[in-house]
Amino acid sequence: MPVRHSGRWVVAVVVAFLLVVIVHSVATNPRFGWGTVGHYLFSSRILHGLLVTLELTAVSMAIGIVLGIVLAVMRLSPNPLVAGASGFYIWFFRGTPVLVQILFWSFISALYPKLSLGIPFGGPELVHGNANSIITPFLAAILALGLNEAAYMAEIVRAGIISVDEGQTDAASALGMTRLQTMRRIVLPQAMRVIIPPTGNETISMLKTTSLVSVIAYPELLYSAQLIYAVNYLQIPLLLTASIWYLVVTTILSIGQYYIERHYGRGASSRGNETTLLQRWRSGLMIRHEGAAP
């Protein structure tokens, strides 16, 4: 009955009209400088910036995931001091803005002009050097992003660990495995199903967060664009160029995340993550069957 859908039609027309207005304005407003965008989209400086952004994302996420797992295991430790230290870390790094943390690491030489490795409290020094030359902008960036990410990853991993049935730990303990062996071989592999989807989210988020590193003049994607428009004053086209690349990469990551989630989500509660094709096919049939039921 057409009458019932009249409201829907009105909304659709309004939305379509607004879309046409926006597209028309974006396409015809010369200040967007689409020609300039096309010119810079594949320029070597922008592409280099993109590469640095990808590198920062990958390294920071790697630090975040590894340290996050360590922190999560510590957080669940029966030793209150160990659990407390992890809790403090998470509290501190989640509680301060990541932008402030980036600035902090880049100014670390003001706090510790000389860095050294050795035995503290007057013991001999093994290596030492100038903080300014050791903590390069790249190191400051990955330290800030990675250490911050670890706090978030710790909570994600902890949720995954808690999601694994306690009977699994009982069984592993009863077989004579230590706490760490149980964690590594039994609990973490099963926690993956819960851990993977939000980790994909974090990666996408990290890609965009790396743009904050522009404040310490490290030429990732955004700062590369800024360096160019600092000279030619074409701010809008260059910001658009950077944005297009962020969109392209987040789109690719989202597609990847979809497939990974589908892979792990399919497992159902009783099924492991090493599903064979046959198991997949079977569970697919079962899901469809359930969906067909009234």
Add this chain to the structure above:
Amino acid sequence: MVRAEEVHKRFGRLEVLKGISLEVQPGEVMCLLGPSGSGKSTFLRCINHLEKINSGRLYVDGELVGYRQQGDKLHELHDSEVARKRAEIGMVFQRFNLFPHMTAIENVIEAPLLLKRKTKAQARQSAQQLLALVGLSDRADTYPSQLSGGQQQRVAIARALAMEPKLMLFDEPTSALDPELVGEVLDVMRRLATEVGMTMIVVTHEIGFAREVGDTVVFMDDGVVVETGAPREVFANPRHERTKAFLSKVL
């Protein structure tokens, strides 16, 4: 093999074990019976230190469980020492607790390999033998989710045996099974008792199994041992009212 002296266990303010004393000889099959909440499973979990006891003494093979005695004081053992002791005691759980991300044979070889008891070839070979013992040779490469409850429990028994334990603990091994699958698991346990001569402590509601396979029956209620004896005597002439009441419900 196992000696308990005045074992007490509290969860917060709730006292679950109120002084359990008993003894299990090598090769003996002891069946723990009693209503739910009587502390049977908790006591079983204390034997391999999955639960810490609050007071009393618990010995397995002459050694204190989970603690080291120095003078009058007890010191709790380190995680790795507790783990080493636990490896000598097999345990089978009500809900099987197989590792779902591993096939049947991977479940069986995991602990011997991880704890470096065997080479991969040795572990696989003895795992095949164990799976044959529980009648599942043809299911070695199957994941737990594709096995029936009875099959999962039999794999769990093989997994526990892979560590070559000197004592096996069974925590209501058939309570989560469909009635038609109970028999296959009890058969494996019966063979373990009669053919292998394994020392076993079995928490169960299967009176038939206790009567046939058990050397000793222990009736527990409300955190205490009410009655102990040979199955024949306890089932035929229960001396305590509580045992009578319980048996009249389950027999």
